[in-house]
Amino acid sequence: VVDLDRVRDGVSLAIRSVSPFPVLVTFALKASYLHPVLEAVREEGAGVSVFSELELGLARRAGFADNSIVYNGCGRSGRELAAAAASGATVNIESLGELADLLRQDLRLPIEIGVRVNSRGLLDGAPEKYEVLGVPADSLFEFADLLIGRNIRLAGVSFHAFANRRDGAGHLALLQAIIPVVGRLSGHPVADLQYVDVGGGFASRMDIRDDDAAGFFRAIAGALHGALGVRTVFELGRFLVADAEDVVARVLDVRERSDGSRAAILDVTTNYLIPAPGHDFRIVSCGTPEREHDAGCPESELSGDANVGPVVFVDRLGSEICRQPASRVTAGANVLVRNLGAYAGVMKEMFVFGTPRQWFRKDGRLFPGVSQEIDFAAYHGWDTSEQGHPRLWT
Numbered sequence: 001v002v003d004l005d006r007v008r009d010g011v012s013l014a015i016r017s018v019s020p021f022p023v024l025v026t027f028a029l030k031a032s033y034l035h036p037v038l039e040a041v042r043e044e045g046a047g048v049s050v051f052s053e054l055e056l057g058l059a060r061r062a063g064f065a066d067n068s069i070v071y072n073g074c075g076r077s078g079r080e081l082a083a084a085a086a087s088g089a090t091v092n093i094e095s096l097g098e099l100a101d102l103l104r105q106d107l108r109l110p111i112e113i114g115v116r117v118n119s120r121g122l123l124d125g126a127p128e129k130y131e132v133l134g135v136p137a138d139s140l141f142e143f144a145d146l147l148i149g150r151n152i153r154l155a156g157v158s159f160h161a162f163a164n165r166r167d168g169a170g171h172l173a174l175l176q177a178i179i180p181v182v183g184r185l186s187g188h189p190v191a192d193l194q195y196v197d198v199g200g201g202f203a204s205r206m207d208i209r210d211d212d213a214a215g216f217f218r219a220i221a222g223a224l225h226g227a228l229g230v231r232t233v234f235e236l237g238r239f240l241v242a243d244a245e246d247v248v249a250r251v252l253d254v255r256e257r258s259d260g261s262r263a264a265i266l267d268v269t270t271n272y273l274i275p276a277p278g279h280d281f282r283i284v285s286c287g288t289p290e291r292e293h294d295a296g297c298p299e300s301e302l303s304g305d306a307n308v309g310p311v312v313f314v315d316r317l318g319s320e321i322c323r324q325p326a327s328r329v330t331a332g333a334n335v336l337v338r339n340l341g342a343y344a345g346v347m348k349e350m351f352v353f354g355t356p357r358q359w360f361r362k363d364g365r366l367f368p369g370v371s372q373e374i375d376f377a378a379y380h381g382w383d384t385s386e387q388g389h390p391r392l393w394t
């Protein structure tokens with residue numbers, strides 16, 4: 001069940017909280033490829049940030065105006081970068097290699113580009129994963145020098161350095177390090193810096209109080225506008241969609257584990273409960289009357305006896321989904337697996353056991369999505385042509 005009202009509310013929270021500072025709030029498309037989700041964020045006034053040509057095409061099909069699209073990526077060809085920049089999308093160049101290929105193109109000038117800066121060395125304790133992409137801070141001038149005399153403006157700087165953060169402290173600390181770097185770059189003759197793109201990296205709304213989220217969006221946008229006079233671009237993925245999607249599952253059995261704890265097997269598979277870094281699934285009873293979106297979501301009605309240890313919820317392959325107090329869990333019960341709207345089913349292959357049927361919630365009403373069984377068959381090559389042969393590559 002995908003709650004589009006919740007998605008819209010997240011966009012609205014972000015946009016409202018930063019006023020009067022200039023921002024572009026975008027949805028990081030890779031966090032959910034569901035078309036109704038894209039429609040919901042667009043209708044609420046968000047742009048979209050994409051990471052590949054395929055995603056760029058999806059964003060256009062979903063009706064996003066080119067000037068509301070932010071195009072990130074890695075290893076892109078000069079041809080596709082040139083086309084995206086000419087369309088008016090915000091294009092963040094990832095490396096000197098990408099720039100070199102862009103400059104080999106027959107460009108329709110003038111154009112604007114941004115540069116992704118690598119956060120390595122700027123902040124202690126940021127996850128190493130995010131130190132790989134981007135132009136090192138000490139090569140930014142070399143990058144800008146390549147634009148001299150070409151009628152290409154350097155219009156922005158982007159970075160993405162965090163995942164699943166519950167507070168804005170890390171972002172703010174990184175800003176303190178990045179602001180002087182961007183400030184120096186703004187003195188370069190090709191620089192006309194309009195925006196700083198701070199990427200995503202905020203935790204699910206289930207784990208952040210709305211007031212806190214609003215506070216740090218505002219603090220970030222205010223810091224950047226105050227120090228550099230620029231617009232802030234947010235690329236929100238998990239924050240907007242993680243807690244907007246639940247799976248309704250059945251407890252297939254409850255079994256003893258060797259350490260005496262209990263395992264409850266659910267009729268789901270990890271293919272749609274992807275163990276993405278920082279995932280934080282929660283199980284609540286289907287009878288839980290009110291969805292509780294604020295931080296400190298109740299443990300659910302599944303927990304009764306506080307003296308009974310946590311139950312380990314596993315999928316049909318035995319992989320752990322989460323562990324939590326659930327003394328009342330019994331075989332046959334229906335439960336909701338919560339907080340799985342981000343990156344579920346996107347980063348992994350299609351599902352071992354078929355795909356779940358979808359429902360969407362909009363304006364307080366539920367309406368059905370399509371059954372995905374047909375797509376499942378096609379994806380795995382089970383569709384046959386009229387001659388009865390597998391329909392491969394046609």
Ligand SMILES: Cc1ncc(COP(=O)(O)O)c(C=O)c1O
Nearest residue numbers: 028160200201202235236237238
């Ligand atoms: C460049 C960029 N922007 C935004 C995001 C979205 O991140 P999140 O889901 O943590 O908000 C990612 C995720 O990897 C990213 O790489």
